[in-house]
């Protein structure tokens with residue numbers, strides 16, 4: 726497993742205002758696979774991703790990246806783990822406006838003082854189709870192009886797993902499809918691992934497997950998803966919830 730959580734519980738707040746965002750979730754994200762996390766609003770998707778990725782800590786239970794138990798790490802080691810072993814793509818592209826596309830892609834490696842593998846980065850630039858944009862600044866690119874830069878940046882250091890939180894949330898459907906296609910190709914052609922939170926059944930259909938959350942619990946998994954099958958599964962939640 727590239728990442729996994731076991732008996733994960735996350736409670737926010739205290740006293741009368743506590744929210745049990747994760748209520749005993751155990752799930753693994755296999756290496757070399759594209760997994761989507763779905764579920765109704767407030768079901769705990771982002772919380773699960775953040776805790777699995779070391780962006781937030783569990784109240785109880787364990788979160789692992791590879792064999793490393795994140796609960797054993799102090800803040801400094803957790804920061805290093807996020808920098809060196811994990812990649813992120815967010816809904817807001819989070820590019821540095823003053824840097825060029827090329828500089829944005831290698832930024833995590835530069836911050837880590839690692840040169841990275843020039844051949845790998847070169848191949849990535851072609852995969853994301855930004856060869857003729859490398860000297861441009863983010864403001865000179867479309868939203869879809871900016872997210873493709875963010876995807877290249879996430880994979881630049883060959884992390885063990887890339888976590889994507891609603892990566893197509895700010896994109897029109899064509900740009901969104903392009904970004905999803907890239908994530909899928911990174912997994913299938915470049916043997917990467919992706920875990921993606923999404924609301925969108927069409928986006929989830931790009932994954933190898935979908936895991937469904939409801940009320941902070943894992944309630945179902947679906948291999949070889951299609952948009953229709955995912956939509957039907959989500960409708961079943963709506964019928965049951967009050």
Ligand SMILES: Nc1ncnc2c1ncn2[C@@H]1O[C@H](COP(=O)(O)OP(=O)(O)OP(=O)(O)O)[C@@H](O)[C@H]1O
Pocket residue numbers: 737738744745746764765766767768769770771772773924
């Ligand atoms: N920092 C926080 N403080 C208090 N409650 C929080 C916090 N973050 C999330 N929650 C609560 O935890 C629950 C799960 O939130 P989470 O964002 O993980 O759900 P989600 O499935 O990603 O939702 P959405 O699809 O709407 O983004 C929600 O009830 C939310 O209000």
